[in-house]
Amino acid sequence: MDQNDKWVEIEIMVLPCESRTAKLPLDTSQVDLIARIKGFLLGEANVGDLVKIKTISGRELEGKLLAINPAYKATFGSPVPELIMIGRELREFLEDAGDKQP
Amino acid sequence: MNWPSFTEVMSRRDEVMRRALDINYPDLELGRIVFDYEKLMSICKYDIHEIMEIQRSFKVSNTPLYELPNLTRLVRRISEPGKGARIFIKDEACNASGSFKDRRASVTAHEAKKRGYKGMVAMTSGNYGAAVAAQARMAGLGCIVVQEVFDSMGIGQPEILEKGRKCEAYGAEVWQLSVGPELFYVSLVLLEESRYFNASLYTPFSVSGIETLGFEIGEEVIKKYGKPPAAVLVTHAGGGNITGTARGLIKAGCSETQIIGVSVDLSGLHMASDHDFNRKSFTTGHTGFSVPFTVNPDRVDVSRNAARPLRYMDRFVSVTQGEVFYVTEALVQLEGLERGPAGNTSLAAAVAIAKEYPEDAIIVVQETEYTGAGKHPTAQLTFAKQMGIEVSRGNPLESIPGKSIIIPQHPSQIGIKDLEMKSLKMRYLNTVLGNAGIKSYDELKVDEEVYLANEVRVNPGGLPELVKGSLN
Numbered sequence: 001m002d003q004n005d006k007w008v009e010i011e012i013m014v015l016p017c018e019s020r021t022a023k024l025p026l027d028t029s030q031v032d033l034i035a036r037i038k039g040f041l042l043g044e045a046n047v048g049d050l051v052k053i054k055t056i057s058g059r060e061l062e063g064k065l066l067a068i069n070p071a072y073k074a075t076f077g078s079p080v081p082e083l084i085m086i087g088r089e090l091r092e093f094l095e096d097a098g099d100k101q102p
Numbered sequence: 103m104n105w106p107s108f109t110e111v112m113s114r115r116d117e118v119m120r121r122a123l124d125i126n127y128p129d130l131e132l133g134r135i136v137f138d139y140e141k142l143m144s145i146c147k148y149d150i151h152e153i154m155e156i157q158r159s160f161k162v163s164n165t166p167l168y169e170l171p172n173l174t175r176l177v178r179r180i181s182e183p184g185k186g187a188r189i190f191i192k193d194e195a196c197n198a199s200g201s202f203k204d205r206r207a208s209v210t211a212h213e214a215k216k217r218g219y220k221g222m223v224a225m226t227s228g229n230y231g232a233a234v235a236a237q238a239r240m241a242g243l244g245c246i247v248v249q250e251v252f253d254s255m256g257i258g259q260p261e262i263l264e265k266g267r268k269c270e271a272y273g274a275e276v277w278q279l280s281v282g283p284e285l286f287y288v289s290l291v292l293l294e295e296s297r298y299f300n301a302s303l304y305t306p307f308s309v310s311g312i313e314t315l316g317f318e319i320g321e322e323v324i325k326k327y328g329k330p331p332a333a334v335l336v337t338h339a340g341g342g343n344i345t346g347t348a349r350g351l352i353k354a355g356c357s358e359t360q361i362i363g364v365s366v367d368l369s370g371l372h373m374a375s376d377h378d379f380n381r382k383s384f385t386t387g388h389t390g391f392s393v394p395f396t397v398n399p400d401r402v403d404v405s406r407n408a409a410r411p412l413r414y415m416d417r418f419v420s421v422t423q424g425e426v427f428y429v430t431e432a433l434v435q436l437e438g439l440e441r442g443p444a445g446n447t448s449l450a451a452a453v454a455i456a457k458e459y460p461e462d463a464i465i466v467v468q469e470t471e472y473t474g475a476g477k478h479p480t481a482q483l484t485f486a487k488q489m490g491i492e493v494s495r496g497n498p499l500e501s502i503p504g505k506s507i508i509i510p511q512h513p514s515q516i517g518i519k520d521l522e523m524k525s526l527k528m529r530y531l532n533t534v535l536g537n538a539g540i541k542s543y544d545e546l547k548v549d550e551e552v553y554l555a556n557e558v559r560v561n562p563g564g565l566p567e568l569v570k571g572s573l574n
Contacts, residue, residue, distance in 0.1 A: 014279070014288060019108055021284055028376040031254035034280040035288065038270070057221075057244055057275040057296075061103060074263040074476030077484025082495055082509050086428060087435025090176060090513065094436075097179055 006041040009070045010053055010063035037061060038070070103295065111290050119404065122293045122300035124217050127405040134538045136553040137406055139413075143349075146209065146306040150353055153209060154314050160208035160240050161198035163314050167322050167466070168193055172436035173449075177456040180514045187332060187459035189452050191467045192319055195441055199236035199268070200229065200472030202315055206303065206342065207233035209311035211241040214299035220244055222301040225289040225403065227251065227262045228339075228386045229444070229471055234301045235272035245269075246296060248289045251278040253379050260485050261385045261443075264476030281379045286403060302403050303340055309408040312346020313353065319466050320354025330356035332463035333455065335448035337387040338363035338418065340402075341395045341409035347468055348414035360416045362455065364448040365392040367420040367519065368503045380489050381504040383423050383482040387447045392418075393521070397529040412530055412558050419518040421450040422498040424509040427479045429453060429516065442471035442478070454518045483507070524568070527558040531572035543569045 015033040039053030039061065051065045111118075120126075125145055130137045148156065157163040170189045178186035197204035207230065214222050221244025224234040231247040238245035247269045252258040258278070269276045277292070279285055293300055302308065316334070323331045334351060336344045348361045366388040371378040373390040382388065392411075396418070399407040426443060429450040434440045449467045456465055475481060483493055492506040498515060501508040510516055531554065540546065543566050546554070554569070555562045 014105055015108060015284060020282065021108060021287075023374075024282060025372050025375045028282050028374055031280070031376055033282050033284050033288075034252075034254075036251070036278040037276065055275045056270075056273060057246065059103070059275065072263070072267045072475075073258070074260045074267065075481060076475050076478055077260070077481040080480050080483045080493070082483070082493055083427065083431050083479060086431040086509075089511075090432055090436055093513070094172070094175060094179065 006068050007038065008041045008051070008053060008068050009036055009038045009066045010051060010061065011036050011066050012061065012063035036066065037063075041065070041068070106291065108284065108287055111287050114294070115290060116405075118290050118294050119300065122223070122298065123302070123305065123404065125305065125404070130406055132549070133547075135534055135540075135550055139410065139556070142406055142408055143306045143310065146213070146310040148310070150313055150317055150350070153310060156212045157205060157208045157311070157314060160204070160211065160237055162204040162208045163197070164318065165196045166193045167191070167319060170433075170437050173432060173453065174456070176432070176436065176513055177453055178461065181457040184460060185457055186461055187456040187463040187465045188461070189456055189465055189467065190323075190331075191439075191445065191449065192315065192469055194315070194445065194469040195472045199232040199272075201233060201444065202312065202343070202469045202471070203228070203230040203233035204237065205311040205315055206230065206308040207237040207301065207311070209307045210234065210299075210301045210305065211237035211243060213307045214243060214301065215241045217299065219297070219299035221246065221296060221298040223248065223289055223293050223296065223298045224301040225285055226303065227265065229265065230303060231265055231274070232268040232272065235269040235274035238274070239272050244296070244298065245272070245274040246277065246292050246298065247274045248277045248285055248292065249279065250281060250285050253281055254376050257380055259380055259385055260476035260481045264474055281374065281376045283374055289403070300403065303342055304402045304404050304407040304409050306408045309342050309346045312342060313350035315468060316347035316350025317354045318350070319468060320351045320356040320359070323464055323466065324355065327464060329464070330359050331466045332459050333360040333362055333465045335362045335364055335452050335455065335465065335467050337444050337447040337469060338365050338411065338415075339386045339388070339391040339395065341392070341399055341407070341411035343469070344411040344415050345409045345413070361414050362451065363392065363411060363415045363418040364451040365389045365418075365420050366426060366447055367422055370502065371504045378504055380485075381491060383486050383507065384426070384443055384447070387444050389420055393526070396526055398533050410557065412527060413556060414559070415523075418521040418523060418526065419451050419455070420521060421447060421518055422501050422508070423503065424498040424501055424507045425450045425516050427483065427507070428510045430479050432513070439470070440473055442473040443482075445470040450516060451518050453513065453516045527560070527568055528572035530558055531569055535569070535573065541573065543573070
């Protein structure tokens, strides 16, 4: 692969809902089992197209193009008001006991 | 690649597993219920010092054991006079990929390499994926990680998304799946196709890798303080952490140390439910895994599980999600340690349990894990609110998993709920005896009595009552 190759994410329908295991709660049994995996795009395509990719291990896979160079989306979220005062409360609780912090 | 049918793949399960592990499980069987557990463990041929050497070469082990003096002072403020044990924590976040899971993955990688495999497949949504990916790099092996990540709306659990990123950072091929137990089916297909080693969490390699953790704690506490820890608290999910830690403590001469398993209470949530999946703020170390694994340890990807928590656990307690978030904040604010949720689960219980012990007793929380985007209280609580979970301060006992998270207003509100060991043992016995078609105590042979007494950790004299209770 060279630097012009596109790193993409595809979606593969692994098991349609009717082929899934019998031991599932109702909500899960009504939806398909989907896999997402990344690799280098083989050829040119637009999001939504059926494409082929080569994964980092060299495996060739086919699936629907979800995103080109997808971002890592997990973040630290927002500051949580319910947590912000805990440190101060705990320090004050220890100090009230005449138990000053070193 | 082709996707063979679910039933077709599952019918080849034993054959695929045999090739992917090279362990002859039928050889261990000694009748209709008994198997030779110590023979299984001895398949990992190294003694504890050899395992330590392997782990050092994989940038694992010898993590610091820190005392938490400010949390101890806090506990003493809410304890009866003379009570409030010294709390210590083993900073396992210092291992190569940021958690104790490196201990399991290092021995597994060493063994996969030695047995001539070209790579490893790990089925896990937890830190173990990153550990296997990191250790694969060091051993020069390929790595595929299969995770359960998102619901049918395509929404990913933040903590698992982060773990997926970390696996990819180590160059692993990461399969991110929607909700469902067929993660196992996908892994079988990938094992079959790749001919890689099954880096199962439940092999003797994986569990022996954790023995060094208990051993290091036992040796260090005895050497510095002249006595074994009174209790070691272990975040409990699949049972490996309890089993390995306890075995290591025993090898360090700490047979009297109480082994306390701790899980986050997620009762009421179904682990295979597409709807419930994103309504929990903890992805492991919770009762949704730990209870079924405790009562039915062999329902895993290998035919005999090396992790057998009922053999080693003295006590099993649960804490609420809100209590763990509160204690995570206390660890940062009072001790200057910002760490991830796994170790903080047992730390939450430590705050309550330290109150039961005298001031000169030592209790140890045996792990921390790295924290980061996705696996941090702000990330999880922001996500929980987006998913419609009510987050508030108040009495944590009033929280309902999947509906509300209540963060304590005061340290005295941190409590624990004891899960009834006797009832868990009876559920285990009910499963084993039921599978073998045994209907009364009198049908048991002598070797079966000895085996079952070991499995549920009772004196032989106590077994009849448990067996009879389980058959009723």
